[in-house]
């Protein structure tokens with residue numbers, strides 16, 4: 001039986017009594033910093049000199065210091081830069097500020113699990129990972145709601161690391177929806193698998209393949225967009241609210257029957273075998289090694305794949321159609 005913590009299981013005053021440094025102000029960094037600040041926690045943001053995120057953090061009322069200065073004055077140090085940059089930060093001075101009695105916190109177990117960062121023995125090391133994009137973690141917090149999260153303790157030097165992790169999760173709003181106790185291994189491997197096979201890789205390629213199939217068969221791209229992308233959110237909303245059975249109850253019996261007979265043909269033996277292979281390469285470290293090598297080698301292949309995705313016809317069609325739907329909360333941030 002899983003252990004899941006809710007608001008009543010966490011003591012918010014523990015994190016309110018600590019000095020927290022959030023290192024990085026991207027998707028997760030801004031959500032952690034603002035949610036904790038609004039939960040009454042003493043937060044400062046640490047960024048590299050000349051950081052493009054500095055102005056935004058300051059506009060949002062946060063005190064910003066250089067990374068190592070923020071880590072020096074805090075006793076809870078939260079690493080929320082991209083996974084492939086955390087080792088460089090660690091070796092670039094951060095490690096020196098992890099003195100005895102402090103806590104080192106991650107939003108994902110990648111660097112510890114794959115042995116890229118080895119913290120000293122006299123600090124607490126834990127992760128607090130929202131099961132959500134950072135922007136939604138912030139939005140739901142402001143709405144008085146929350147997203148689920150995971151907590152895991154890698155090292156309990158103080159004897160109180162789990163209590164502090166739960167308190168931190170409460171400050172983020174994660175105990176409103178439920179925060180599951182796990183391990184660094186389980187968080188890292190399930191998170192990577194989920195984002196690759198289902199949430200990001202699986203869904204985006206399913207949507208693009210469906211769109212391409214319809215357009216290649218001569219249907220209007222706009223019809224293909226509404227069918228394969230726009231309506232996906234509405235269908236997933238039903239699953240989110242009441243499970244897959246509730247969605248199947250809401251759609252027509254024609255759609256429900258088609259779901260049972262055609263779904264397993266699309267996600268058949270070949271897809272299931274691919275999922276198992278993806279998971280095996282996450283578990284044995286192949287994916288992590290390949291990703292780190294790609295970024296250390298300049299990230300050219302990554303940039304090429306990103307460009308191909310952004311140039312796909314579904315993006316152009318979607319932009320035009322969303323432009324006619326002012327009620328959609330379209331992002332104002334420019335893609336870098």
Ligand SMILES: NC(=O)C1=CN([C@@H]2O[C@H](COP(=O)(O)OP(=O)(O)OC[C@H]3O[C@@H](n4cnc5c(N)ncnc54)[C@H](OP(=O)(O)O)[C@@H]3O)[C@@H](O)[C@H]2O)C=CC1
Nearest residue numbers: 024025026027028051052053080081082085107108133134
């Ligand atoms: N994105 C998400 O929703 C989720 C992410 N996570 C985890 O959270 C962590 C952060 O991910 P995410 O929020 O996506 O990261 P982002 O890519 O959004 O982080 C960008 C931030 O990191 C800073 N940064 C980049 N490189 C460096 C560096 N070398 N030194 C110092 N700061 C740097 C950037 O500053 P600058 O302006 O200087 O570039 C910017 O403030 C990761 O471990 C990730 O796996 C977990 C759950 C969900």
Ligand SMILES: CC[C@](O)(C(C)=O)C(=O)O
Nearest residue numbers: 131132133134191195199
């Ligand atoms: C699904 C992608 C994610 O794991 C997340 C938002 O939870 C990430 O790494 O960004």
Ligand SMILES: [Mg+2]
Nearest residue numbers: 130131132191
């Ligand atoms: Mg995730």
Ligand SMILES: [Mg+2]
Nearest residue numbers: 108191192195
């Ligand atoms: Mg992830």
